[in-house]
Amino acid sequence: MESLPFLALNTLLLRPYVFAFLLIYLLGCSMHLGLRRALLFCIAGYLIAWLSEYSSIHNGIPYGYYYYIDHTKGKELWVMGVPFMDSLSYVFLAYASYSVALMVASPVLISKGQFYVLETRKIRRSFSTRILGAILFVYLDIIIDPVALLGDKWFLGQIYGYPEQGAYFGIPISNFIGWLIVGFSMIYALQKIDGWLGDTTDRIGYKFSWRYLIGPALYVSVLIFNLSVTFWIGEYTLGWAGVFIIALPSVLLYSIIRAKLSSCSLDDAMKAHIMDFPRAVIPRA
Numbered sequence: 001m002e003s004l005p006f007l008a009l010n011t012l013l014l015r016p017y018v019f020a021f022l023l024i025y026l027l028g029c030s031m032h033l034g035l036r037r038a039l040l041f042c043i044a045g046y047l048i049a050w051l052s053e054y055s056s057i058h059n060g061i062p063y064g065y066y067y068y069i070d071h072t073k074g075k076e077l078w079v080m081g082v083p084f085m086d087s088l089s090y091v092f093l094a095y096a097s098y099s100v101a102l103m104v105a106s107p108v109l110i111s112k113g114q115f116y117v118l119e120t121r122k123i124r125r126s127f128s129t130r131i132l133g134a135i136l137f138v139y140l141d142i143i144i145d146p147v148a149l150l151g152d153k154w155f156l157g158q159i160y161g162y163p164e165q166g167a168y169f170g171i172p173i174s175n176f177i178g179w180l181i182v183g184f185s186m187i188y189a190l191q192k193i194d195g196w197l198g199d200t201t202d203r204i205g206y207k208f209s210w211r212y213l214i215g216p217a218l219y220v221s222v223l224i225f226n227l228s229v230t231f232w233i234g235e236y237t238l239g240w241a242g243v244f245i246i247a248l249p250s251v252l253l254y255s256i257i258r259a260k261l262s263s264c265s266l267d268d269a270m271k272a273h274i275m276d277f278p279r280a281v282i283p284r285a
Contacts, residue, residue: 004077011076015085021222025092028214032099037193042091044189049090052182053082062181064174066162083159092218093140094133094186099215101133101187104256107269117212118269121276125191130184137183138176139249140219143226143242145171146235153233169238 012019029038056063068081077084105128107118123129146169152158166172223246230239274280 007075007077011085014072014076017225018085018089021092021218022088024214024218024221025095028099028211028218029095031208031211031214033194034197037190037197040193040197041095041190044193045091045094045186046087048182048186048189049087050079050082052178053087054080056178057081061178062174063178064162064172066160066175068160069158071157072159086159090182090186093144093222094137094183094190096215096219096222097136097140097183098129098133098187098190099212100136100219100253101129103212103216104132104253105129108257109270114209115213116209118273119276120272121194125195130187130191133187134180134183136219137187138179139246140222141176141179142168142245143223143230145175146238146242147226147230147233150233150235153235154229169241 026038026042029041052062055061056065057067068083070078070081072078072083079087102119102124103117105126106120106123109116109118147154148156148159149161149170151160162170162172164172166175168176227239227242230242
């Protein structure tokens with residue numbers, strides 16, 4: 001039996017891309033919401049994700065039945081039958097989805113080459129932000145899961161499978177329903193953590209308007225990474241299906257943000273933002 005430090009180090013060496021995305025999450029979430037929120041959500045989000053996976057491999061809820069292939073057991077960290085890195089990845093995927101939803105739900109300001117999201121605490125913790133974030137979370141999985149199922153063709157390795165082939169490139173529809181439920185739950189947990197900490201905010205990040213772009217950049221990076229792997233292994237049908245699936249919502253989200261630039265009252269939006277975040281440094285037009 002290998003020691004825990006060895007397994008932890010080997011997990012890092014085997015899955016460096018997961019931890020690279022995690023570091024981006026820690027930077028982005030800390031700059032945006034504060035270090036305490038970022039760390040607390042890392043723990044809470046991991047637990048929700050792990051419980052969902054543990055439940056599915058034993059009970060078929062919420063994703064439907066699937067199984068992990070333990071080829072790397074003893075080589076990397078597993079937690080009661082679930083690879084550690086798999087549940088951990090949900091954390092940065094959920095935050096990235098939430099940050100995009102927040103950008104869409106909030107007024108935005110572009111001034112002097114800077115992009116600023118005029119969020120408020122109400123928008124941060126709203127149901128509409130939560131459900132949009134959960135839907136965006138599912139869109140990530142639509143791209144991620146089919147290529148992960150083909151892990152034997154690339155450096156991920158074959159780590160899981162389904163008892164029966166699903167309708168979408170081998171993935172059952174129940175999997176996406178499960179991701180919607182779990183994404184909703186994780187973003188709700190993040191919103192509750194934000195509320196529990198109240199007005200206690202970390203000073204880090206307030207000077208930098210670009211902090212709002214780290215989460216959305218992480219979201220896009222995950223999509224690009226998985227689509228690139230899909231084309232790299234020669235799965236062109238799957239790759240182009242993914243491109244077309246995300247093309248329409250991408251154009252819609254861009255159009256919504258552009259429309260808000262010309263229609264919203266920036267003065268009122270800035271006053272509401274500053275009321276909630278008085279230390280914010282907003283670029284002036």
